[in-house]
Amino acid sequence: MRSLILSSVARIFFAIMLAGSVWVLLRGHNEPGGGFIGGLVGAAGFATLALAAGVEAARRTLVLHPVVVMGLGLFLAFVSGIPGILTDASFLTHQWGTLAGVKLSTTIVFDVGVYLVVVGGVLSFMFRLYAEDAR
Amino acid sequence: MTLIYALAIAAYVGCGLYMMLSRHAVRMILGLTLLTNGAIFLIFLSGRVGTTTPPVIPQGAEALAADAANALPQALVLTAIVIGFALTSFAVALVLEAHRSLGTLDVREMRDAERLGAPDPSPATSVKTHG
Amino acid sequence: MADASTLLVLWPVLIPIATAALTALLWSSPVAQRRVGLASLALLLVASLALTMEVMHEGVIAKQFGAWDAPFGISFVADPLSAAMIAISGILAFAVGIFALGDIKERHERAGFHPLFHGLMAGVNGAFLTGDIFNLYVWFEVMLITTLGLLVVQRGKAQIDGALKYAAMNLFGTILFLIAVALLYGATGTLNMADLARILPQMEMSPGLTASALLFLAAFGIKAGVFPLFFWLPASYHTAPIAIAALFAGLLTKVGVYAAFRVFTLMFEMEGGALREIVAVVAAMTMITGVFGAAVQWNVRRILSFHIISQIGYMLMGLAIATPVAIAGAVFYIVHHIIVKANLFLLAGAIKHAAGTDDLRKAGGLLRSHPWLAVLFLIPALSLAGLPPLSGFWAKFLVIDASLREEVWWLAAVALAVGALTLFSMSKIWMEAFWKKPALVRATPRTVPVAFVVPIALLGAVTLTIGLFADPFVEYARTATAVLVDPTDYIAAVFPGDAPVRTVETEVPVIAIEGAVE
Numbered sequence: 057m058r059s060l061i062l063s064s065v066a067r068i069f070f071a072i073m074l075a076g077s078v079w080v081l082l083r084g085h086n087e088p089g090g091g092f093i094g095g096l097v098g099a100a101g102f103a104t105l106a107l108a109a110g111v112e113a114a115r116r117t118l119v120l121h122p123v124v125v126m127g128l129g130l131f132l133a134f135v136s137g138i139p140g141i142l143t144d145a146s147f148l149t150h151q152w153g154t155l156a157g158v159k160l161s162t163t164i165v166f167d168v169g170v171y172l173v174v175v176g177g178v179l180s181f182m183f184r185l186y187a188e189d190a191r
Numbered sequence: 192m193t194l195i196y197a198l199a200i201a202a203y204v205g206c207g208l209y210m211m212l213s214r215h216a217v218r219m220i221l222g223l224t225l226l227t228n229g230a231i232f233l234i235f236l237s238g239r240v241g242t243t244t245p246p247v248i249p250q251g252a253e254a255l256a257a258d259a260a261n262a263l264p265q266a267l268v269l270t271a272i273v274i275g276f277a278l279t280s281f282a283v284a285l286v287l288e289a290h291r292s293l294g295t296l297d298v299r300e301m302r303d304a305e306r307l308g309a310p311d312p313s314p315a316t317s318v319k320t321h322g
Numbered sequence: 323m324a325d326a327s328t329l330l331v332l333w334p335v336l337i338p339i340a341t342a343a344l345t346a347l348l349w350s351s352p353v354a355q356r357r358v359g360l361a362s363l364a365l366l367l368v369a370s371l372a373l374t375m376e377v378m379h380e381g382v383i384a385k386q387f388g389a390w391d392a393p394f395g396i397s398f399v400a401d402p403l404s405a406a407m408i409a410i411s412g413i414l415a416f417a418v419g420i421f422a423l424g425d426i427k428e429r430h431e432r433a434g435f436h437p438l439f440h441g442l443m444a445g446v447n448g449a450f451l452t453g454d455i456f457n458l459y460v461w462f463e464v465m466l467i468t469t470l471g472l473l474v475v476q477r478g479k480a481q482i483d484g485a486l487k488y489a490a491m492n493l494f495g496t497i498l499f500l501i502a503v504a505l506l507y508g509a510t511g512t513l514n515m516a517d518l519a520r521i522l523p524q525m526e527m528s529p530g531l532t533a534s535a536l537l538f539l540a541a542f543g544i545k546a547g548v549f550p551l552f553f554w555l556p557a558s559y560h561t562a563p564i565a566i567a568a569l570f571a572g573l574l575t576k577v578g579v580y581a582a583f584r585v586f587t588l589m590f591e592m593e594g595g596a597l598r599e600i601v602a603v604v605a606a607m608t609m610i611t612g613v614f615g616a617a618v619q620w621n622v623r624r625i626l627s628f629h630i631i632s633q634i635g636y637m638l639m640g641l642a643i644a645t646p647v648a649i650a651g652a653v654f655y656i657v658h659h660i661i662v663k664a665n666l667f668l669l670a671g672a673i674k675h676a677a678g679t680d681d682l683r684k685a686g687g688l689l690r691s692h693p694w695l696a697v698l699f700l701i702p703a704l705s706l707a708g709l710p711p712l713s714g715f716w717a718k719f720l721v722i723d724a725s726l727r728e729e730v731w732w733l734a735a736v737a738l739a740v741g742a743l744t745l746f747s748m749s750k751i752w753m754e755a756f757w758k759k760p761a762l763v764r765a766t767p768r769t770v771p772v773a774f775v776v777p778i779a780l781l782g783a784v785t786l787t788i789g790l791f792a793d794p795f796v797e798y799a800r801t802a803t804a805v806l807v808d809p810t811d812y813i814a815a816v817f818p819g820d821a822p823v824r825t826v827e828t829e830v831p832v833i834a835i836e837g838a839v840e
Contacts, residue, residue: 092273123434127346134340146389147332181280185287204501211494216486223493230500237508267456267507271500274463278496281470282489288474289482304484304561308621308681 059108066108070117073101081171082164091167095174102175103182111187114179122180129172136165196236203229216286216296220279227275231268238264330376331385331398331451333369334408337362338444345436352431356423359436363419366443370412377405378798382805382815384453384516392816393514397453401812402802403653407450407580410660413784414572415443417777421668422565424773430563433475442468442569449577453816455506455589456513458581459499462545466492469574472566473558484558491554495544502537505530516816518589519809535590535597542585545578548638549607552631556615559630560623564671567623571630572664576656579637586641587649587806602642602733609635609740616747622670622680622755625747626663629706632740633659639737640721643728650803651720654796658705658713658788665702665781669695672774673755676767682751686760691767696756698775701782703752705789707745713788716796 077098084090106114118125139162140149152161203225210222238261246262248255290296293303341362345355377383377400387396400408419439426435445464452458469492473485507513509530510521525531540551547555555575559567590597612632619625637659640652670680676692677685689696705712708719718741725734788795805811 092269121349123346123437124349127343127349127437130339130343131347134336134343137336140388141329141332146386147336148387149389177277178280181284184284211490219490223490223497226494226497227500230497230504233501233504234507237504263507263513270456270460274460277467278463278493281467282493285470285474285482285486285489288477289486292477292479292482298486298490301483301486303479304481304487304557307480308560308619308624310618310620 063108066105070101070105073104074098077101077171081167084167085164091170092174095171096178098171098175099178099182102179103186106183106186111183115183118179122176122183124176126173126176126180129169129174129176131169132172133166133169136162136169192240193236196232196240200229200232200236203232214298216289216298219298220282220286223282224275224279227271227279231271231275234267234271235264238267327376327380328383328385330369330373331383331400334366334373334412334447335398335444335451337366337369338440338447342437342440342444345440346434352428352436355431355436359440360419360423362440363416367412367416370408370447373400374405374409376400377402382811384815384818392453393512393517396457397514397516397816398451399453399516399812399816400451401805401815402798403580403583403806404450406653406657406798406802407576408447410657411443411446411450411573414569414660414664414781417668417780418565418569418572418664420773420780421568421671421777424771425563425565425671430475433477434471435475435566438468438471438475439566439569442472442573446573446577450580453515454513455515455518455585456503459496459503462496462499462577462581465574465577466496469570472570473562475566476561476563478561480561484561488554488558491544491551495541495551498537498544499541502534502541505534505537509534514816515584515588516809516813519813522589523591531590535586538585538590539582539597539601542578542582543604545575546582546634546638547575547578547608547631548604548634549611549631552608552611555631556624556627559627560621564623564667564674568664568667568671571626571667572660575630575634576660579634579656582638583641583649583652583806588809588812598642598644601638602730605635605638605642606733606736607635608632608638609736613740613743613747617743620682620754622673622682622751623667625682625751626666626670629666629744629747630663632744633663633706635740636718636721636737639725639733642733643724643730645724645728646800646803646807647727648721648724649806650796650799651717651724653802654720654799655717657795657799658717658785661781661784661788662702662705662714665778665785666706668774668778668781669699669702672770672778673699673751675774676770677755677760678768682754684761685755686758687756689756692770694775695770696752698778698782699752699756701785703748705785707748708741709745711789713785713792716789716792720796720799 077094080089080097081091081094082089084094102114102118105117120128136150137148139151140146143149143151148166150161150163150166152159154160207222207225207227207229210218210225213219213222242258242260244256244259246255246259286296289301293301295301341359344358344362348354348358373383382399382401384392384397384399386392387398389395422435422439442465445461445468448461449458449465452461470485470489473488474481503513506518509528510518510525512518512521522531544551544554559570562570586597609632612628612630612635615631616625616628619628637652637655640648640655672695673685673688674680676688676695679685701712705714708714708717718737722734722737725737
């Protein structure tokens with residue numbers, strides 16, 4: 057699909073959607089939002105790019121292979137559960153604390169993990185489907 | 192209300208089952224999606240439709256309001272939606288691949304797995320009913 | 323930490339999940355994936371055996387995710403049955419991991435073999451350990467999606483065709499499972515299995531609960547490959563690379579059987595009359611169709627695929643009779659069968675490698691060229707057919723003995739006849755592949771790689787051990803059955819404070835933690 061309008065605004069859309077996805081991810085801490093829905097928005101951003109500029113360009117922008125992104129996310133989610141084992145011997149018991157006035161918790165690590173798993177998972181399908189289409 | 196809701200679920204599941212009976216792979220996926228949605232609505236219904244008070248403990252309070260909604264169904268439904276989404280996208284990718292490499296979406300004509308190591312190795316066993 | 327030992331319940335799931343993540347991170351280097359994968363499988367084996375030892379000494383162990391008390395959090399429970407399944411699947415995964423070194427090519431690894439393999443192990447172990455029925459559904463889906471991925475790591479026409487047929491039937495099965503869970507939740511207001519075990523016996527069987535029970539039976543039936551829901555199995559299993567097929571043959575259908583045992587002992591009573599009759603007829607038909615399906619086949623893998631089905635019938639037989647003796651026999655049967663069936667698939671790979679084909683009509687002469695392979699084949703083959711003193715004999719003996727005690731003569735007769743026909747199938751492979759003169763004799767026989775021989779010998783040794791020293795294993799199966807039949811220990815482990823039984827009317831869930839997504 058070659059559309060001048062789409063290909064010229066795709067980069068802008070991509071940037072907005074990616075920023076929006078991170079906002080949704082962080083908003084999920086106290087309000088509706090979170091890693092899953094944020095990941096979907098982020099993946100949609102990459103999908104827009106793939107539609108406009110081709111799958112190869114989108115792959116280059118992602119830098120990492122989608123499966124690696126998925127692995128990274130799964131690993132982060134796994135790591136976020138470890139502190140629970142150390143404190144009261146149960147996996148995924150989340151820890152909360154304050155460091156220099158910033159509220160921190162292990163749930164945000166888990167959420168980022170979910171975000172990455174969703175981005176990687178959706179894109180590994182999406183890139184394949186788009187590439188098939190172009191053939 | 193519950194009856195209308197139940198009838199809607201029945202319609203979903205009925206349509207889904209009918210689509211599943213099709214020989215066309217894409218229709219089967221659509222049928223599976225409808226069936227999944229029927230199941231999801233059913234979970235929602237089993238949590239009882241009623242109060243609209245959100246199951247969130249208000250600031251300063253120690254416990255939920257007595258008439259708060261059941262929080263569990265939405266967690267179950269969300270998990271089921273996510274899983275359904277993943278499986279549907281996998282199935283779509285699989286069907287696309289099948290269309291590309293087997294050249295058909297009619298399950299009657301998909302006999303490659305059957306032919307692999309079949310007791311009767313003659314390719315005449317493949318049934319072509321039309322064309 | 324006081325209760326560090328209960329952490330053992332988590333490792334059989336956490337190790338494969340972490341490995342799946344790591345191998346995905348190492349996407350660009352199959353060699354590194356292979357090393358990490360093998361190390362993790364060794365670790366998984368140790369963790370699984372440690373869990374089993376702990377359960378043998380301490381009884382049922384339970385663990386709550388995120389330290390949320392049951393029934394609000396997700397429980398992980400290791401009772402003797404699930405611990406045994408974990409140990410056996412740990413052994414099997416290790417053996418398959420070694421076999422994969424010789425069997426899985428780099429193109430399979432580039433298609434994601436390692437992350438999918440470990441993801442599947444996480445799903446299988448999660449299904450064995452979870453104490454929450456909705457969580458069981460989630461693990462089923464984890465298994466399903468990794469299985470589909472593994473079916474198409476070899477991208478051929480037959481593989482895609484097989485995967486499509488697998489997907490159609492199994493996706494349908496999981497939807498039935500989901501509907502059953504929804505009905506159960508609607509009737510009881512809880513999803514924790516131990517909680518259900520307390521509540522359900524006090525409830526009348528309402529139409530909703532009956533529908534739920536039947537849907538569970540159908541869903542697990544599809545997963546286990548029972549008559550008449552087995553068609554996906556012989557349509558897909560023979561298309562996958564042999565290491566993957568062995569893993570599927572050993573574990574997947576048995577997860578369905580395990581789930582059926584869990585649900586129909588802990589939650590629903592089998593004494594309900596009609597349900598027993600249905601399961602008994604299904605068991606008999608499964609045995610018969612499986613063994614006759616195998617009889618007409620000439621391809622080793624297809625013969626073995628059909629035998630999975632017929633063997634599932636024996637396990638269901640135990641569930642149908644439902645006396646403690648019968649269930650103990652079935653538990654023993656499952657453990658024996660996982661090892662033997664996977665070993666036979668690995669042997670099919672070795673036969674294919676040595677003979678250059680897995681069509682029995684073209685193979686032959688392996689007794690002369692690979693005598694030790696013939697010996698290694700005889701162990702699981704005769705065990706599958708149920709010849710003494712191998713493990714299969716005791717398994718069949720226990721199940722048939724239980725049906726005779728309950729005077730279910732016809733079921734015992736079917737089981738004996740099917741056993742004889744199994745022997746026919748195994749001797750067919752023996753005669754054609756090993757005994758018969760080959761159509762064309764090779765000057766130098768093809769050597770079978772060490773990576774093939776080691777796991778085959780390992781699994782053969784396990785079969786021999788179970789057969790020759792059957793007593794402790796039978797005793798263990800009795801212990802496992804005791805917990806299944808009388809779930810007091812199971813409930814006590816999940817509810818240490820012995821919380822009062824909640825009635826449906828007053829139940830208001832305070833906080834729900836379910837699933838890993840928000």
